[in-house]
Amino acid sequence: MxxxxxxxxxxxxxxxxxxxxxxxxxxxxxxxxxxxxxxxxxxxxxxxxxxxxxxxxxxxxxxxxxxxxxxxxxxxxxxxxxxxxxxxxxxxxxxxxxxxxxxxxxxxxxxxxxxxxxxxAEQVDKLYAICVRCGAYATRSQRLIDGHPAPANAPTIVVGGLDLYEARCRACYEVAV
Incomplete structure (x- = not known):
């Protein structure tokens, strides 16, 4: 994201x-x-x-x-x-x-x-966002529900933007439980 x-x-x-x-x-x-x-x-x-x-x-x-x-x-x-x-x-x-x-x-x-x-693929370009928490390269999409990480049993596909997701690096990403 x-x-x-x-x-x-x-x-x-x-x-x-x-x-x-x-x-x-x-x-x-x-x-x-x-x-x-x-x-x-x-x-x-x-x-x-x-x-x-x-x-x-x-x-x-x-x-x-x-x-x-x-x-x-x-x-x-x-x-x-x-x-x-x-x-x-x-x-x-x-x-x-x-x-x-x-x-x-x-x-x-x-x-x-x-x-x-x-x-x-013959060519792959992997693009990265910037982590909203620390500024590192973000490799994860943190889905949020009311400001908290979405649970692991939430639907996989939910279309949204800044209202539902944050770009996060590995260290700042919170594992969905």
Whole structure:
């Protein structure tokens, strides 16, 4: 959270547009924090996007393009192996596939699809936020409920921003119990 993932995705897709490559950006329907038909960074950068719920919709919408981008991949509703297979299928077709998403949930456990894609990808850039407590690189998303760490049995996916999450380093992160 708050590491600039969407900002970087937008920057790269603007380069693709400057190069006049046919491209399409997809955003999960579940993510309605800013708008449903755009990817939007916390700093306000935006690009038009196609809202989807599944990797199958991404595959169906990838006809006639050279580059696709998927923001907040961890919000897709498919099983991890379906997401990975779908991204592999697109890459095997010769498309350049850019994805942005969290590698860990609020329990500091890997999102399985992201972990697998990071292992299979030709290039991985891991971005870091800054810990709100000490200023170190933040590698964790601390979910908060009424200012306290969320319990381990809370739902894994809850869309939110500064109202629900804080970027924290390993030392400042409080393990969900």
């Amino acid at each position: 708050f590491s600039g993932k969407t900002e970087e995705l937008i920057r790269r897709m603007r380069q693709v547009q400057i190069a006049r490559q046919h491209c399409r950006i997809f955003t999960p329907r579940l993510d309605t924090r800013y708008t449903s038909s755009q990817v939007a960074s916390h700093s306000g950068a935006r690009l038009e996007a196609v809202p989807v719920s599944s990797i199958k919709e991404v595959i169906a919408g990838a006809e006639g393009v050279q580059v696709i981008a998927i923001d907040e991949l961890h919000f897709l509703e498919d099983r991890p192996e379906e997401i990975v297979a779908g991204c592999q299928e697109l890459a095997d077709r010769g498309l350049r596939v850019l994805v942005a998403g969290l590698d860990q949930n609020y329990r500091a456990e890997p999102f399985p699809a992201m972990a697998q894609l990071m292992a299979l």
